[in-house]
Amino acid sequence: MQILNDHGLLIGVESDLKPVTETTRASLAFKTVLNTKLSLSHLDKSPRYIAKQLLMLDNQLAEHDLDTEMLSKYTQDLITQISLTRPRKDLRDLEKTSLARLELAQLVNEFRDLKREEAIIDFADQMRFALKLVRLHPDVVTQLRDQYKAVLLDEYQDTSVIQRLLLTEIFGQAHPVMAVGDPLQAIYGWRGASVSNIDNFCTHFPQQDQSPAKKYPLTSNFRSGQKILNHANQVSKDLRDIHDAISSLVAGKGTNSEVNIGLNLTWNDEVESIAEQIKDLVNNKKVAPESIAVLSRNGKELLPIYDLLIKKGIPATFAGKRDMVDVPEVSETLSYLRLMDDPTHNPSLVRILAGPRFEIDPKDLALLAKRAADLVKDHNWDKSKRSFEQSLLQSVDGSDVAELAVLADALNDPGNYDYGVGVKERFLKLKNELESLRRHITEPLSDIVYRIINQTGLMIEILASNQMMAESRYEALMSLQDLAQSFDQGSPHGVVREFLAWLDEADELESTIEFAPTAIKNAVSLMTIHGAKGLEFPIVFIPAVCESVFPHNKTSTWVKRPELIPFELRVDYKSLPQGFKTETKEFDLYLESCKDYAELEERRLMYVALTRAETEIYVSSHWWGNTQKKVRGPSKYLLQLKEVVEQGHGKITTWVENLEENNPTLDQLVPTLWPAQTNQIAREKRIEFAHLVKNVEEVDESQLSLSEKEILENIDKDIDSLITELTSDKLIKKTVAIPDTLNVTKTIALMRNPDDFAMQLVRPMPTKPIDQARRGTQFHYWIEKHFGMPALLDSLDLPGAADEKLISDDQLEDMKNAFLNSEWANKKPVALEWPFDISIGGRSLRGRIDAVFETENGIELIDWKTGVVGKSDDLQLAWYRFAWWKMTNMPLEKITAAFVYVPSMEISRPIDLLSPEILLESISG
Known part of the structure; x- marks a missing residue:
């Protein structure tokens, strides 16, 4: 501010x-x-x-x-x-x-x-400090009034109390101020806005003689047709009784309009009806899809409508914000994160195994579970023979059978069970993936998320999927990575477990983690009513206008929530329920008035939804949800609209009376195979294409036909055009901010090639996993096992991860033998896999040093290298030395650093490592 x-x-x-x-x-x-x-x-x-x-x-x-x-x-x-x-x-x-x-x-x-x-400040602090400032220093007020000769306040009904106090303190006393707003559209009370601001504007900002400011009613609506406004006026009647300055709306232009209402037996019927009506509008009446919007009270109603529209071939997009965890690729990524942190998390393992990548069917999942149970039996504990005290003790010390039956054990050692063809190979693939990922669990969270996305091929799957869905899913994954980066910055020592706990807490509190996908053009828009405020569409659908859904019946006040301040203490208390007393009758009446007050905001929300439409609106409801045992039925809002329709202002598309005592949807539920089977034909084609790619053969071009040569020439031209475009000087240069959190690898990339570093930030590209990297990971793990001391922030490895099976190829065996015959095998390290997190120029630098040994003169930092001798970057050691120096205060001259190449055991000790001053200067900006 x-x-x-x-x-x-x-x-x-x-x-x-x-x-x-x-x-x-x-x-x-x-x-x-x-x-x-x-x-x-x-x-x-x-x-x-x-x-x-x-x-x-x-x-x-x-x-x-x-x-x-x-x-x-x-x-x-x-x-x-x-x-x-x-x-x-x-x-x-x-x-x-x-x-x-x-x-x-x-x-x-x-x-x-x-x-x-x-030394930080949040928005709440900014507002209260600013108010304190202008109250104590009139000269600041004078300066601001001189600077702003007139003030226009738009959407004034959405301002908070403290914003109003600040504005009146500065621009009260007859300063030229105009506010525009509509108290009937005050739908943000849940986040601090107070409708009393606009109701009392004339007295808050009096004229020079202290008389109330002038009021100018705006009753003409230049968006919606009169028939739509008749319905909006009916719903808002109770609101206009409270806000006496507001009159009924009239159409400012002679737009023809139509209102359609419907009542269905079930939610599935309603979704089908909405999708069919939209399909008819698009295909038969030639309405452009972007002219249609579906606005719901809650976001969860939108997903089934979206899915059905896509199935019917109608382009649709989520406009506004969407729950990130609803996106399958995000859920998949989080499942990998959970298994990195906790190998015993069976639900995540099942989700991955049953998903489209591994396609393990129920029979093989059941066999895997049986194998896990059989592994537990090896402990020879008979549950029926245990006393209560034994069970309790075994639960406390971690030896309880229930805690040991872990699918990860069976994944590591699946046994000789009757699995399907190729199933054990898929088990091994996932096991190796998890082991590889778990080695990086101490990296910055955003790096881990990026690693999962690329190593598992999720990004490639998205880019190869339906174009209509690919962009939204891509943005969801990028939003997850951004969220992880924010978590890194907000919690410098935050780890995977803390991030997952935060997500679980959000789920427990029904607080969605949202992202805003880019809306697809030429598509039906789906969004919440809150997200649609300020927008307009020719045709609007409002689904699920049911009892307990819209309006919802959740009322929560300061009486039950300690985080809310009592109404009597609020500045806008006069606009809130009055008469709180502890006597029974008055107490009950007060709670009832609080419930009525909460309903008013729901009514405002309905009014906003209706007035988004220009020419046509569809409002629908149902009797039975998918899982409810208690009937819903039309809410009072829909019944009020029905009264207007019956007066000749609209039509009823369908109106089903409920004759069911029980939910028919529950009666219609039939057992289905889980996990859902993929399209077998599509799966076979994918396998066929994968085989062709994997076994591609070089062909003598002289043997190609003319048509085949023409196809190749066209492909070559397309590739050349893309390369030319990407390397053109005409491309717009973009300034990219250096992230607040860096690891050593990224820091080196920044110093060596800033342009490539910036491009990787803007558009991350996956890197091909290679055997050398896999060996390096396994060798590092073996080193820890050899010295018999875990890393300071060691990962939670799968049971059996240290088995010799993990280390299989000959080159890796050569590395181990070379190490055992070297001077290093008998040394005792001060630390292994030593993690650091230091502040450099306002940024956080994180990394992990492979090994730290004492020397005669101090400390030597070692990085094991399993690649080509001489190909390592000395900057890595410079940053390691900087980190140890900064975190231990040891003099620089007592710290040396070296690369040890395995299996040659050649040692590289650079003598001219960059100083801390030069390192800091190199990443400033």
Whole structure:
């Protein structure tokens, strides 16, 4: 915020405070919870959940210009009041919530202290500091008023309380201010916006004589036809009764419009109806697909509609944000991450094995499970003969049978069971993949994600898939990598396990991890109503307008959530439910009024959805969802629209009355084979093509026919054109920021060839895995086994990963023998696989040193090399020396570094490694 940059020092706020991302902010909150000395006896959630509550309360306090002392005093008084009231369960629950709020308030103080210590600032801080600044320094206000002679505030209904306080403090007192907004479209209360701002604008910004500012109603709608507006007016009637300044809308132009409503028996029927109606519009009525939008209350309703549209050949795209984990390639990547961290995570292993890459069928999965159970029996524990005490002890010490039946054991040693053709080979392939990936678990998280994506071929699969879906899935994977990089930056010591815990917490809290795919042109748009605000489409579909879905019936207030501040303390309290008391009758009435208040925002959401349409709208509902045992039926919104239709303003496409006592969808469920079988014909063709590629033969061009030669010539021309385009000087130069987190390999690439480094950042390209790299990985593992000491941050290897089976080829055996006959075999290392994470010029540099040995003069850092002698880059050793120097404070002259080439055992000790000053200078920028 510019005002703090320019004047923050007046209140002790440094101008160089670093704004933080939400990921970093969440990490700091989590750190606060972990390090607190408070007992937190009333906050009975997980640390991550408490961190989420802490962030919400910090926001709430900042939004309403409150300090923790005011909140704590009110809360303590309320607890006293409860103690004087006749005991009831609802009051005991309120007391528990209040006690938790007191603890959260103390955590907020610690969180804010930590932000000051770390010299960082978040958006909540910016707003409260800015408000404090303008209140204490009128000269700053004068300067801002002189700078901005007039102020126009657009979408004013979406401003927060503290934003309004800041604006009135600066631009009140009859400064020229105009606000434009619609209280009926105030749909962001859940993230801090207050509709009271626009309702009270005229008194918040009075004229020179202190009389209210002038108000100009805008009742003409130049988007939608009158028939659509009649329905919007019907839904918004209760809202207009509250916001008396708003009148019914009238069409500003004579656009013809139509409204269609429908009620189906099941959700599947509704999805089919929507897809067929869209198909008819596109194929028969020649409506352009991009003219159609499907807007839903919740994102989860969109996926089945999208899938069915694609099956019917209708181009469709997710516009706005989408849940990242819904994308199959993201789920696959996360499954690999879980297995890297925890080899015992059976669900992830099953997901990968049953997926399209390995296609292990149920019979072979069952055999693998049987093998895992048989391996457990080797421990000779008979469950039926164990006492309770024995079972408990075995659970605690990790020897319980249930913990030992791990599919990874069977994957490592599948035994001689009746597996299908080629199944054991696929088991071995996955086993080797996981072993290779696990060797890199201490790398930066974003590097690990990138490695998984490329090593497993997921990126290639996407690029070869349906063009309509490829771009969205590609962007989902790139968003996952960006998320991992943000997590790296926000949690400098963050590891795979912490990242997975964060994702699990988000899932537990029903907080989706979203990404925004690029919308495909010439396609039907699918998005949430929140995402559609401000947009317009000729034709709009609004599905699932059902009871408990739209409006939803979840009401949560400060009475039950300690992270929310009581309404009476909020600046906009006059617009909120009134009359809170602890007596039974008043308490129940208050909760009911809170429920009614929450419904108003749902009604605003319906109004926004209706007014996105220009010429035609389809609103539909159903009686039965796919899994519900309780009937849904049309919500009051759809029934209100039906009243308007029956007055001649629209038509009913279908209206099925429910005659079922039980959910017919549940009755229709039939057993299906899992995992789902792939298209056998397509699979055979893929195998055939793969065989052709793998066994391609060189052909004498003189033996080709004229038509075959012509085909090859055209392909060559296309390749030449692409090469020319890519190497052309006309290509636009793009500035690429150096990432905040680097590993040693990337740092060397940056120093040696900045252009290639930048290109790799913009468009990462996979590298071909080679046997040499595989041997190197296996040799490093064998070194650890030889010295009998694990790496400081060792990975969790699969059971049996250290078996000799892992090390199979002759060259690898030569390496081992050469090492055993060398001087190094009898030395005792100070550390193996020593990880480091250091700050360099505001960036984080991470890496891992293979081995550290003591010398007569100090320390020697060793990097084992299994490649060609002399092909290693001395910069690697320079950075290793820099890292050891910085983390141990050992004088540089006492630190040497060397490459040891195996199997020749030749040693390369560069004597002119770059100094720390030169290294730092080389990566600045």
